[in-house]
Amino acid sequence: MNAAPAAPARAGFPLWGGVAVVLSTDPDSVSAARDLVWAETCAMDVACSRFRDDSELARVNAAAGTAVTVGPLFAEVVSAALRAAAATDGDVDPTCGAGLEAAGYDRDIEVLRHEGVRFTVRERVPAPGWQSVSWNPATMTLRTEPGCRLDFGAVAKALAADRAAHAAARELGCGVLVGLGGDIATAGPAPVGGWQIKIADDHRAEDTVPGPVVSVLSGALATSSTTTRRWDTTAGPAHHILDPRTGAPADAPWRTVSVTAATCVDANTASTAALVRGEAAPAWLEHQRLPARLVRDDGRVLTLGGWPSEPDADGPECPSPR
Amino acid sequence: MDIRLRENIAARDESAGFAHLIPTSLAHSSQNGGGTSGGRSGTGNAPSVPPGQSHGSGPSRVISGGS
Numbered sequence: 001m002n003a004a005p006a007a008p009a010r011a012g013f014p015l016w017g018g019v020a021v022v023l024s025t026d027p028d029s030v031s032a033a034r035d036l037v038w039a040e041t042c043a044m045d046v047a048c049s050r051f052r053d054d055s056e057l058a059r060v061n062a063a064a065g066t067a068v069t070v071g072p073l074f075a076e077v078v079s080a081a082l083r084a085a086a087a088t089d090g091d092v093d094p095t096c097g098a099g100l101e102a103a104g105y106d107r108d109i110e111v112l113r114h115e116g117v118r119f120t121v122r123e124r125v126p127a128p129g130w131q132s133v134s135w136n137p138a139t140m141t142l143r144t145e146p147g148c149r150l151d152f153g154a155v156a157k158a159l160a161a162d163r164a165a166h167a168a169a170r171e172l173g174c175g176v177l178v179g180l181g182g183d184i185a186t187a188g189p190a191p192v193g194g195w196q197i198k199i200a201d202d203h204r205a206e207d208t209v210p211g212p213v214v215s216v217l218s219g220a221l222a223t224s225s226t227t228t229r230r231w232d233t234t235a236g237p238a239h240h241i242l243d244p245r246t247g248a249p250a251d252a253p254w255r256t257v258s259v260t261a262a263t264c265v266d267a268n269t270a271s272t273a274a275l276v277r278g279e280a281a282p283a284w285l286e287h288q289r290l291p292a293r294l295v296r297d298d299g300r301v302l303t304l305g306g307w308p309s310e311p312d313a314d315g316p317e318c319p320s321p322r
Numbered sequence: 323m324d325i326r327l328r329e330n331i332a333a334r335d336e337s338a339g340f341a342h343l344i345p346t347s348l349a350h351s352s353q354n355g356g357g358t359s360g361g362r363s364g365t366g367n368a369p370s371v372p373p374g375q376s377h378g379s380g381p382s383r384v385i386s387g388g389s
Contacts (some may be wrong), residue, residue, distance in 0.1 A: 007382040018389040157389075161341030177328065194384040196372055203387035213383065219367030225388020256388055260367045291368040306368030 008177070008191050013202065017043055017108065018181035018204055024189050024281070026174035031174050036097060040164035041180065047074045048156040049098065051108045057150060061097065065146035067134075075140040078133075080157045084269040085130035091273035093153045093244035097149030099125040104233050105240055121235040124247035152181065153240070158222060158268035161185035165264075174207065183222040185264040198261040199293060201227045201256045212293075212310055216260060222267035224275050226255040241275050250276045256295040259285065260307070266290075303306070 009027035011034035013020050020039050024030040049055040056074045081094035100106070104119030109302040133150075134143040145148060162185045165178040169188030174318035177186045177195050182203025186195055194215035198207065202225070205211075214221075226249070229240040235248075243250045257274040270290050281309065282304055285292045291305040305311050 010382065016389070021384050023384065047341060118344035134369050175359045177384065179384045179386065182385065183389075184384060191382070193372055194370070196385055197369070198387050199383045200387035203385050203389055205385055205387060207383060208386065209385070211385075213372055214369035216367060216369045221367075221369065221386050223388055225385040228388035260369050262367055308369060308371045 002125060008175070008195075013038060016045075016181055017169040019179075021177075021179040022168070023144060023179075023195070024168070024172070024174055025176075025189060026172065029168075029172040029174050032172055033174075036171060037164040037178050038288075040167060041160050043073055044077075044160040046113045047071065048152045049152055053116055057152070060144070061149045064144045066150045067141050070140050070142055070235055072140070075137060077156050077159055078135055078142060079137055080151075080159050080265050081152050082130055082133060082135060084265065086153055088269060088273040088276075090127075090130060090244055091276040092155070092157070092269050093127045093130050094150050094152055095127040095130055095144070095148050096153075096242050096244050096247075097151035098143075098147065099127055099244070099247035100151055101125075101149065103238050103249065104231055105158065105229075107240070115143045119231060119238070120235040121238075126152050126247045127244035128185065129244070143299075146171065154222075154224065154268045155265060157181055158183045158185070158220075158264040160210045161264040162220065171173050183220075183264050183268050185220045186218060188197050190281040198223055199223065201225050201295070203228075206213055212308070214308060219260060220264035221258060221260045221268045222264055222271045223256060223258040224268065224271035226250070226275060227255050241272060243276050252276070252278050252280070252281075254278075254281065254294045254295055255297050257281070258307075260291045271292045 008023040008025050009030040011022045012029045020037060022034045024033045045170055047056045050057060056070060060068055060263050077136055084092045102125040103121060108147060128145050132145045155179050159176045161180045161183050165176050165185040165187040168176040172188060175188035177184060194217045196213055196215055198211050200209045200211045200215045226241060228238040231238055239249045241250045252275040254275055257271045259267045259271040261270060270288060275287060277284055283303060286304055289305060291307040292306050294302045301310055
């Protein structure tokens with residue numbers, strides 16, 4: 001494996017209402033890396049999309065109440081999602097599907113964004129809870145309670161990023177960064193100076209958007225935000241991060257949370273949980289020893305756990321604006 | 323036989339935290355020095371401030387944000 005050049009090559013494609021970005025330390029391999037990432041995201045879409053009738057997830061949700069055998073990729077997602085739920089005391093819960101649909105997120109976000117229709121919220125549907133899921137990873141047999149609808153959301157996206165980055169780095173023998181909708185996984189040797197990542201509320205922002213730039217040499221960085229995947233409802237503006245216990249969009253004091261971890265699944269699990277956890281999030285993230293950057297609704301920034309401080313950032317004792 | 327996740331985890335450690343449940347990720351990152359050139363030691367894959375904010379601008383820089 002040759003030494004990595006200072007500036008990696010770039011490729012990308014539209015994905016899941018956002019964009020996918022692929023960087024490769026070997027410019028000659030970036031097209032092949034993009035193809036590998038594309039294949040990985042296609043496989044994940046077929047397995048876990050909530051918006052296509054032919055997905056494995058649709059089959060599983062239609063069979064709620066009975067045991068079903070699932071494929072290897074779906075099984076990996078189930079294990080990751082249940083582990084995320086356990087690790088966050090249920091803040092990130094895969095049984096939120098019915099709650100999301102009741103809140104209005106019942107179709108592709110691009111359709112929701114452009115319909116301009118105010119969704120009528122008739123009821124809130126709390127998640128039945130991840131503990132209600134029976135899962136045997138050895139036989140890849142899954143059974144959910146009658147009426148339960150799974151949604152793997154960001155866990156599936158983050159797992160796709162992890163899998164794609166490692167597959168591309170292994171296959172092509174170079175350093176690879178994969179960003180799927182703003183969730184970033186890296187594998188292989190980093191470029192000189194590390195992978196350069198700008199933090200913003202929206203991953204689709206232009207590179208000129210204000211925001212700090214950080215460098216990572218390995219692992220992953222995920223950002224969750226209540227500012228992007230939003231729609232209008234009769235109960236007020238909604239976003240896609242539900243509090244599983246209420247079925248309502250999380251009423252977080254933070255608008256955007258970024259976390260680094262060894263894997264994108266871990267980073268995304270923590271950033272999502274932080275939004276659900278609210279004011280308790282900083283202490284929880286510190287306890288997990290996860291570097292994080294939290295942005296309050298009013299724009300004030302809190303960094304912790306080794307995340308580089310910012311000149312205008314608050315310290316750990318910053319008061320709540322609420 | 324199905325495995326109930328709650329029972330499984332309870333059997334492992336009732337007070338288990340994130341690090342305990344994901345030993346191959348967080349522990350791995352700490353043992354590797356966090357994979358960073360900055361940040362606090364032993365805190366996972368802490369990011370660092372790149373040498374010069376203009377470095378890596380444009381196509382070699384990516385944005386992490388909400389989706």
